[in-house]
Amino acid sequence: MGRGFGKTDTLTLRDKLLRVNWVLALLTVAIAAIGSVMLYSVAGGRLEPWAATHMSRFGVGFCLLLAIALIDVRFWLKLAFPAYVIVLVLLALVPFVGVKAMGAQRWLEFGGFQVQPSEFMKVALVMALAAFYQWTDPAKVSRPLYLLAPLALVAMPVALVLKQPDLGTAALLGAGGMAVIFLAGAHWLYFGLGIAGTAGAIPFLWQHLRDYQKQRIMTFLEPERDPMGAGYHIIQSKIAVGSGGVSGKGLTEGTQSQLNFLPEKHTDFIFTTLAEELGFIGAAGLLALYLAVIALGIYVAIRCRHRFGRLLAGGVTFMLFLYVFINVAMVTGLVPVVGVPLPLVSYGGTAMMTLMAGIGFLLNVSVHRSMDAGDGARTSSGFPGGMTFRR
Amino acid sequence: MADKPVVNDKARFTRRALILGGLQVGAFGALGARLYQMQILDADRYATLSDENRINTRLVSPPRGQIYDRFGYLVASNRDNLKIVVVPEDADDLEALLERVSAIAPIDPKDRNLVLRRALRQRAFVPVTVREDLSWGQFARLNVEGPDLPGVRPEAGYSRQYHFGKELAHVVGYVGPVSEWEGSDNPLLLIPGHEIGKSGIEKVRDKELRGTPGVRHVEVNAGGRVIRELDRNPAASGTDMVLTIDTQLQKFALERLEGEDAAAVVMDVHTGEVLAMASVPGFDANQFVGGMSSGNWRGLIRDPRKPLMNRTVQGRYPPGSTFKMVVALAALESGMIKPEEGFRCTGRYFLGRSSFRCWRRSGHGFMNMHSAIQMSCDYYFYEVANRIGIDRIAEMANKLGLAASYEEEFMNAKPGLIPTPAWKRATLGEVWFPGETVIAAIGQGYVLSTPLQLAVYASRIANGGYAVTPKLVRSLGDQLMLSKEVEKLDISDASLAIVKEAMNAVVNGGGTAARSHFDLDGVMMAGKTGTSQVHGLTAALQAKIRKNGGVTPRKYVDHALFVAFAPVEEPRYAIAVVVEHGGGGSRAAAPVAKDIMMKVLELDVAAKQAFELDAPLGRTAEDVSTQDG
Incomplete structure (x- = not known):
């Protein structure tokens, strides 16, 4: 028992593999498999152009996931801030060297690969916040000074993403960051004030929204106002979901999807196709799988002995929850249309890698759960706290 | 781990994680409820919307x-x-769209x-x-x-x-x-x-x-x-x-009228079937299919000869002397005039302070009903009309079918105009003058008839007083459209016989249409000529024309009319011919009627078995080209 990162604290590979939460890993495979089936269906019963790519990406992603899970958590703790800074810089570069698509500039190109730094930021932000609290005295987290630093960590990427403009990702980053600060123990009152402040800022924010964003929100509030225009997607998506009924129209038989009444049916609106073709049973079933992942994520977080792991697992789980909730609420007309994919089901490389990395961290926390945060947390001398490993 | 932490960070995290977890479970519950509402409660409504979308x-x-x-x-x-x-609503840019269509199928x-x-x-x-x-x-x-x-x-x-x-x-x-x-x-x-x-x-x-x-x-x-x-x-x-039309007869009638502004209607006197109705000049109906160019259309509507007008039902002409059988029958039926009762025609008839000329200025001398119809004496009918009054004349004209329009079978057919004092009061707000009765007796003044009405009129006289109505459709599908029962009019056979005999004399007894007499193995035609003055040709104008050399401008030349039926003994066909500005009825209309009637009798249209739709097709479209008139 000691502080710091002694050699004795390392686990053998066998230990690690035993400690991986394999149920969580299997759930991931199951959800990605459902995604592949749906991508096969929306392509009219063909593996091309989406399902095959999705599966191979998942294969690559799964290797990434295992690698992240097995690498020592202390390495990730050390990497947290540098990673955050790198992604932040990439995000800041987007306006200058990024590729424009559909009215927003979100992509960076790396020798033929296009990546979205805003996607990577979702994990990087959680890591940075978790690392910050790892090194912060838990008793001081509610002090204003100790609150400002994590808020700045959240605010910088949110501001950059809003600038792109990407409302969905900004909301995701903001909400995810707040969740980590909340889990870290910041006082209740701050959140009460924050919510009130956000509500007060809405009129100001409204003025700074792009026309198409205003349009989306207006359309969300009243889709029938413009059924052939901006409201079309919401209406068609709702029709598709509702017409699925209890057991759905059958794979590749969804008329709304197959006849192109749906937009972005292989990405943001894939849940609509699933709900149409597999019905309530399929849709509720997929939600249950996600809920199981979330429950396991919270379980992993609670069981972890060190603060970095707890907050990392809790933050990643909440991010995953936000993805699912916003996407499903969007296609069922509960929230405005914002571009948020459905984790592991929607087609898209960057999101897939981000999510696999995120779940990799969940498994990592599960593997390294027994490391002790030690007393560094409560003694000024022990600050920043280290980790010890206990068998 | 021995010291008691100031803050139990792990417990606080667990507490907060469970709160946040509960929130997440609640949110998923909301999503589940939303799906339940949409996919189970409202599924039918959405299913309908989905079908409406795709079907x-x-x-x-x-x-x-x-x-x-x-x-x-x-x-x-x-x-x-x-x-x-093209549905303009669905096209973004109609002009560009037509351009693209034009690349596939050239558009003028x-x-x-x-x-x-x-x-x-x-x-x-x-x-x-x-x-x-x-x-x-x-x-x-x-x-x-x-x-x-x-x-x-x-x-x-x-x-x-x-x-x-x-x-x-x-x-x-x-x-x-x-x-x-x-x-x-x-x-x-x-x-x-x-x-x-x-x-x-x-x-x-x-x-x-x-x-x-x-x-x-x-x-x-x-x-x-x-x-x-x-x-x-x-x-x-x-x-x-x-x-009911026989195209062969129709063709013949049109050719016979060619060059005139004229109309002819041939009817079966017993069934009312219209065997031919020719209106000249005409047009080609194929021009209208699919829309006509505006140039052609303007040409047709601006043509002073009015080719679009169907003169047989839309041309309203003063019937002139063809109207005299109406007056004769009204007089006989009233009992006020005996057929042999005579008047002396002096060429000029005086009524109050007005005088009315007979077309024969020198006068016809002594005239009874038979000879007055035969010679078309105006004086006789002035006197008879003056005695029996306009209402009796109008009643008889109505009975004989001169007022009805027959528009239920004939597109835009016009009703005839049979004036009465009541009509004049109602439409013109003026009182009726006795002189107007006298004018009406010779089919002038307000009286107007279409050729179709004149053919119906001739038919009703010829068939012995049966109220036949003109028919254009013989059968619709398997349904025969001809009326089985024809109402008998309240006109005595004796009166009709007198009038028919007089009409016989018009053609075959040295009357006004003697030149149009024919005899096909004893089959002859009876008829009545009519010459009606054109509105606008006043006495003063006539005098002026006479002074300037006597050539009347065409638009003031009288209309020529002729109504007839044949055979005289057992009438089967009736005809009415109007030649606009043709001059005298005997000269311009009767010869046309004669030729057409001879053709009818030669073809004996009514005696031949007509085509029935449910019977095997007698003739096909291919035969059409081989048909000639």
Whole structure:
């Protein structure tokens, strides 16, 4: 028992593999498999152009996931801030060297690969916040000074993403960051004030929204106002979901999807196709799988002995929850249309890698759960706290 | 781990993680509830919306009923016509769209402008026909490229074809695109390019000829492209129709009238079947199918000879002396005049302070009813009319069918005008003068009749006082349209016999139409001439014309009329001929009537077995070309 990162604290590979939460890993495979089936269906019963790519990406992603899970958590703790800074810089570069698509500039190109730094930021932000609290005295987290630093960590990427403009990702980053600060123990009152402040800022924010964003929100509030225009997607998506009924129209038989009444049916609106073709049973079933992942994520977080792991697992789980909730609420007309994919089901490389990395961290926390945060947390001398490993 | 932490960070995290977890579970519960509401509670409503989305109901144009003449010659039929229509509402840029269509199926620049103008004029969802008679290749290409040409619809439809377009233009009429005011109530009328009856029997019997549209359910994608056909309910073609007209006789009548502005109607006196109704000049009905160019249209409506007017039912002429049988029958039926009772014609009839001339200025001398009709003495009828009064004359004119319009069978047919004091008070607000009775007696003044009414009038006299009405449709499908029972009019046989005998004398007894006498193995014609003055030719004008050399401008020349029936003994056919500005009835109208009547008798139309639709087709369209007059 000691502080710091002694050699004795390392686990053998066998230990690690035993400690991986394999149920969580299997759930991931199951959800990605459902995604592949749906991508096969929306392509009219063909593996091309989406399902095959999705599966191979998942294969690559799964290797990434295992690698992240097995690498020592202390390495990730050390990497947290540098990673955050790198992604932040990439995000800041987007306006200058990024590729424009559909009215927003979100992509960076790396020798033929296009990546979205805003996607990577979702994990990087959680890591940075978790690392910050790892090194912060838990008793001081509610002090204003100790609150400002994590808020700045959240605010910088949110501001950059809003600038792109990407409302969905900004909301995701903001909400995810707040969740980590909340889990870290910041006082209740701050959140009460924050919510009130956000509500007060809405009129100001409204003025700074792009026309198409205003349009989306207006359309969300009243889709029938413009059924052939901006409201079309919401209406068609709702029709598709509702017409699925209890057991759905059958794979590749969804008329709304197959006849192109749906937009972005292989990405943001894939849940609509699933709900149409597999019905309530399929849709509720997929939600249950996600809920199981979330429950396991919270379980992993609670069981972890060190603060970095707890907050990392809790933050990643909440991010995953936000993805699912916003996407499903969007296609069922509960929230405005914002571009948020459905984790592991929607087609898209960057999101897939981000999510696999995120779940990799969940498994990592599960593997390294027994490391002790030690007393560094409560003694000024022990600050920043280290980790010890206990068998 | 021995010291007690100031803050139990792990417990706090667990607490907060469970709170946040509860929030997440709650949010998922909300999503589940939303799905339950949409997919289970409201599933039916959404399923309906989904079907409405994907299933497009398209109407299939029914073929229009075919029209035959009384002997089975095809008069109007349908041919396949592949066309392009554009729904302006669905097109983003109509001009650019037409440009692209033009690359596949060339569009005449004139037609292009016409389409653009039409698209502007009517409501945006009313389809405009862009081009017709596409080749299969063009049609197929347009079908394939359809999804990239929003608003363009290739339509396989029918086009009306008139095999006697010139001969029967007035009778059969023509079809044309649905006008906006005609649409909307009937979905059939919204089928792009669907044509409906616009004139003639095509319009009068449009409902029967139309048929019932078929319905095709097709699955379409969001772009409107047809993915597949789900089901099809075939269209029921319209009812076929047999006309009473004999095209051969019709052709002959038209040729005989050629060059004049004239009309002739031949009727079967017993059934009322119209065997021929010729109006000259005419036009070609085929010009109207699919819309006519505005140049042609202007030419037709501006032509001073009015080729579009069907003179047989729309031309209203003073009947002149052909009206005298009305007065004669009214007088005989009133009992106020004995047939042998005579008056001395002095050439001038005095009534109060006015005087009225007989057409024969020197006078006819002593005239009774027979000789007055034979010689068409005006004086006699002035006197008779003055005695019996206008109301009795009007009543008899009504009985004999001179007032009715027969518009239920004849498109835009005009009613006759039989004036009475009551009519004058009601329409002109003036009192009736005795002089007007006298003028009416010789079919002048206010009296107006159409050639069709004159033919009905001649028929009713010839058939012994039966109220036949003119018929143009012999059968509709398997239903015979001729009336079985014809009402007997309240006119005594004796009176009719006197009048018929006098009409016989007009032609065969040295009367006014003696020059038109014929004798086909004892079969002869009886008739009555009429010469009616044209409105506007005043006495002062006549004097002026006489002073300037005596050549009357054509527009002031009298109309020539003739009504007749044959054979004299057992009448079967009646005819009425009007030659506008032809001069005297005996000179210009009677010879025409004679020739046509001789042709009728030669063909003996009424005696021949007529075509029946349910019987095996007697003649086919191919035979049409071999027919000659």
